Each structure stands twice: as structure tokens, then as C-alpha cells.
Amino acid sequence: MSNRFGYRGYIASRPVRGLLQPQHVQNLVVRDYAQRSKLPYLLSATEYAMPGCYMVLESVMRELKHLHGVICYSLFMLPERALRRREIYGRLFDAGCTLHGALEGMAVKGPDDVAMLEDIFMVDRFAAKSLPAGW
Amino acid sequence: MSVLPDQPLTGFLDGDAAVLTKQFLAAGHVIVPVEDLPGLKRLRNAMAGIAAEQLKLPTPEDAGAFLNGVHRQVSVEKLNDLRLATINATNALPWVRKTYYALARNALDCLVGNELVMQRRLNLSIQLPNDDSSLLAVHADSWDGDSPFEVVAWLPLVDCYKTKSMYLLHPEKGAAIEAEFGRFQDKSEAELFEAIESDLQWLTVPFGSILLFSQNLMHGNVVNREPETRWSMNCRFKSLFSPYAGKRLGEFFEPITIRAASRLGMAYKFPEGLHE
Numbered sequence: 001m002s003n004r005f006g007y008r009g010y011i012a013s014r015p016v017r018g019l020l021q022p023q024h025v026q027n028l029v030v031r032d033y034a035q036r037s038k039l040p041y042l043l044s045a046t047e048y049a050m051p052g053c054y055m056v057l058e059s060v061m062r063e064l065k066h067l068h069g070v071i072c073y074s075l076f077m078l079p080e081r082a083l084r085r086r087e088i089y090g091r092l093f094d095a096g097c098t099l100h101g102a103l104e105g106m107a108v109k110g111p112d113d114v115a116m117l118e119d120i121f122m123v124d125r126f127a128a129k130s131l132p133a134g135w
Numbered sequence: 136m137s138v139l140p141d142q143p144l145t146g147f148l149d150g151d152a153a154v155l156t157k158q159f160l161a162a163g164h165v166i167v168p169v170e171d172l173p174g175l176k177r178l179r180n181a182m183a184g185i186a187a188e189q190l191k192l193p194t195p196e197d198a199g200a201f202l203n204g205v206h207r208q209v210s211v212e213k214l215n216d217l218r219l220a221t222i223n224a225t226n227a228l229p230w231v232r233k234t235y236y237a238l239a240r241n242a243l244d245c246l247v248g249n250e251l252v253m254q255r256r257l258n259l260s261i262q263l264p265n266d267d268s269s270l271l272a273v274h275a276d277s278w279d280g281d282s283p284f285e286v287v288a289w290l291p292l293v294d295c296y297k298t299k300s301m302y303l304l305h306p307e308k309g310a311a312i313e314a315e316f317g318r319f320q321d322k323s324e325a326e327l328f329e330a331i332e333s334d335l336q337w338l339t340v341p342f343g344s345i346l347l348f349s350q351n352l353m354h355g356n357v358v359n360r361e362p363e364t365r366w367s368m369n370c371r372f373k374s375l376f377s378p379y380a381g382k383r384l385g386e387f388f389e390p391i392t393i394r395a396a397s398r399l400g401m402a403y404k405f406p407e408g409l410h411e
Contacts (some may be wrong), residue, residue, distance in 0.1 A: 017383070075385065076385065101385075103386055104385045104386050105255075105386075106385070116389065116390075117385075119390050119393060120384055120385040120389065120390065122398075122401050122402070123252075123375060123376075123384060123390050123393070123401070124384050124385065125401065126376065126401055127375065127376045127377075127378075127379060127384065128376075128377075128378040128379065129378075129379055129383070129384075130378060130379065130380065131282065131283070131378050131380055132378070135283075
């Protein structure tokens, strides 16, 4: 019998891509993604508000052996530093887990998915995210 | 959509690229033959097979005839379930987005750019004859969250004509309406439609061709009064580095053709460790 119980939700207390969404709205998005993807959902862990803090994510990483994976409200909640993200992907895959972004509707299950996600992060740093003011 | 003044093209666009560009700027759209007809047929056959399976029917021998006549197999009430199941299964095909892009690769390269983002999920529209449940009122996508830099690739899976197709408002007519948009202050979409109805262009887009249009143009559809069902797909493309709006990178768009120099540029870091 498996000792894995499902997919841990992971929501934010600080803005994601410049927007701070209420936590219950983030939870709705995560639960809806889990339901549509037929993934058993486990109550969300809520990251702390301090910029650069990933203490709660680290706690989730330490319970991976009991999880099938992690569903982030948004993949843009992952650490900004690429090396730190790489370490997270590695730990997830080594533990046989998958990573999901509910807002993006994206599953990260292996190197090809990581490559696409990293492309998105890379381009997002450079491309204008909105139309010029007064358009 | 603002009309550009009648001026010569700047830069080095010439030959077919210049012709297509001028056509697109003047009309806000172009209808071109698909660049990969076998790819289009594979896509249509796959979609017809998926739809037939949903309806518990055998795989159709003639995909076009099956799609055109699907109103004999499904009720209006069950139509959205069929549409969702069909497009979800189609989007799950690993080759489908690359095939879709290949249908208009050169035209997109010319009109949008050679470094592109593409919508992550293809859309499907099915309009049964005389069905008023699948209508898209007049709108411009740029009004509700799309970047004005996006282009829609609209792909008919059957011959589309008259009310079985979609309409566009010519850029010049659109600009005239938008210049006095204040008169629609307390009006509805229906009243806007009435104001433009006589100027609409009903597009004839046969199977085997693809429509590329600026979503800054007003467009929409009406009840399909033809005796056949419309099946069309649509997908948005945008230049990688042009401004995004409500449809964001990662959530809606995905890069598909990042070039080497851009990768190197984005990864570049100046040497560190020096001090004043």
C-alpha cells in the first residue's frame, strides 16, 4: 500500500507577478486544477510574506516522500534564482513527485517541461508585461 | 483599430513579404492557402475521429462530410459537451500545436515575426445550423484583455461562407466607429452591431486555407443559417518580445521559436567584481 497521500497545495502571502490574490481565491484555483486534473488534493501550505522567504516551500520539500507532488497556485511563486529552482526540480523528481502550476494549468513532470518553464521565466524577465501607459 | 496612413513600407520587406504586409495592413486580414495540406488533413481526420468516438459512432471515412453534417448526430443541448471533449482530446495530441503552426509558418513569420509565442491551447468553435447558443457578439479582442500585437490564426475544418463563417469590420470603417465611440456610451453590443451591420465583410474561407486577422478589428458571428455545421479552430500568435496584456506568458502563451541570439542575450551577465 502506498504511503503517499496526494498533492500538496502551495499558495502565497505576497504578490505573485505583481498581484496579491486573496488566499481563498488562490485555494479555489488550486482545488479546481486538482479536480479537473483528477489529482487528490491536500490542504495548501501558505508561504510567508517576507520577500525571498521559502521556508514553507522547504517544509513541503521535506514531506515529499509522502506526496505525489505539489500544486503551486502559480509557478511564478518558485524562487527567482534559477539555481534554487533547479534544486527544487531535482528534489521533486528524485522523490518521484511532479510539480504543477494551477494558474498556468501546467504540469512539470520531466526535463522537457522544465526547459519550457525556464524559457518562460527567461522571456518574462525581458518582455514588457503590459501595454505602455496611456495606450 | 487605427488605420495607418497610406505610406510606403519602410525597411527591407520586399517581394511576397511586402505584398502580404500591405494586404494585411490595408484589410486587417489575409486569407492564404495552408502551407501544409497533409498536416491539415491529419488534424481534421484526428478531430473527426475524436468527435465520432464521443458520439459513439464509427470513425468517419469522409471527415469533411461528417463534420459538415454533425448536426444530424448531436443536439444543441449536448453540443458544448461534445466541443469540450473534442478540443480537450485534440489538445492532448503531442503533435497538434506544431502542426497548427506549420499551417501558416511563413505567413506568420512575415506578419508577426520569427520569434513567436503561441497560445497554449487551441480553441474550437462548432456552430450548428440555426443554433443561437454559440454566438459571439461583435467585439475586438483587444478590448477585453488581449494585446493589440496578437494575430489570430482562424482555421476552418469545413468550407466556411456567408453566415457559416465569421464577419470582420474593415479597418477604415472600424476606425470611423472608434473615433466616435462615445455615442455608444449607454448602448449594448446589439446596438453596436446594428450600427456596423451594413459594413460587415462576410469572409469566405474554404477548407485548405487559413485566415490571419488582427484582433484589433471588430468581429463576431451570427446564427448559422446555412444547411451545414461550421467547425473552425483558432489560435493566437504574438511576437515574443512585444508587449503582453491580459493573456500572459506562461498562463496563456508559450514561446515556440526563441532564436539563439536572444537566448544568449537573455542569459548574458556583465563581468562582476570591479569597484570604483
